[in-house]
Amino acid sequence: MTVAPAAGLRGMRDLALISAGAASGGLAAVAISMVAAVGRKRGGEEATWLHLLVLLAAMSVVLGVAALRGKAPGFARPLHLGPAILVMGGLFALAALLSWRGIEWYYLASGLISTAIFLMITWMLVRVSLVLYFATSTLGMVFGSLAMDQIGAFGAPEHEITLPRALGALLVTVGVVVVRTGK
């Protein structure tokens, strides 16, 4: 009587992990689209600068808060202290705010999305195999990018989803799994 619910829970857990992997890939497509959109307005170097500043500010906050809660950062002095990490994060945030003026506020999300992706990867890799992670994230990335192309997200040129393009995206995913698992 208890076997079926346990199998159901495992199934739900696997489904959640697969969804998380696919979501991290899909989010990567969104973040890269945003960087490209800012790049078309400002230039590639300027867009990357802003993206990385937001990403580093957010990662520093996560690491700094973890340090204040007792998990010391694995850096040498002086970055082994939580407050030092938070000061570094504050500098990145200040530079991001100074660099962001003149573009739409939501483009700041590209760095926050990348932070979420880094955290998802860290969380997933201790729960699933590397192969499952690569397979699900590639699936999310290629199909997410097909969808972004279809709608011409953030002012990019539109590319229609066709059956051969979807098949190509699927082959890319299957190929990644074979490269990772092949004997």
Added chain:
Amino acid sequence: MDFAISLSITVVLGLFATYQAALTGAISRERGGMEASIISPLGSLAIIAVLLAWIAVDEGETKLPFPFDSAWAVAAAVAITWLALWLAVRGLPPWYATTGFSAGLGLALTPRLIGDLGLALYFSATTFGGCLGALGFDHTGAFGAARRAVSVSRVGGLALVGVGLVLVRAA
């Protein structure tokens, strides 16, 4: 940019992404995943700061708002980012600082590459380059990873990615 050049650059960037992943993995094993997630983008930022300094000197200003439009502010940013990178990798082999360099250059080229290729082809091409790099790195056991020889089935997997890439492009 010419289509073939854009596609070639994207595949090479995918190759370098494998280098980044391998090095980030090595940093994670020594320092932790979160720490690696700071060192890698910090390396990218340090490279981008240098490129912005180059633009500021070459063109007189960057396209960032004040104060980062001027050469002196970007020069200060170069100094601060490289200092932060040095502090972050202290105690590790110095070349670990290079983990984010290729990603920084790749991101800076992204608007031009996606403009030429579209997003789906861009990701398919980086995936192809990444798989090609993974085969090479696994074969040599680079950066402490388990050694896995190149095999017919794994090359077949790479061919599948290549066919997928062609279909995404051709359709």
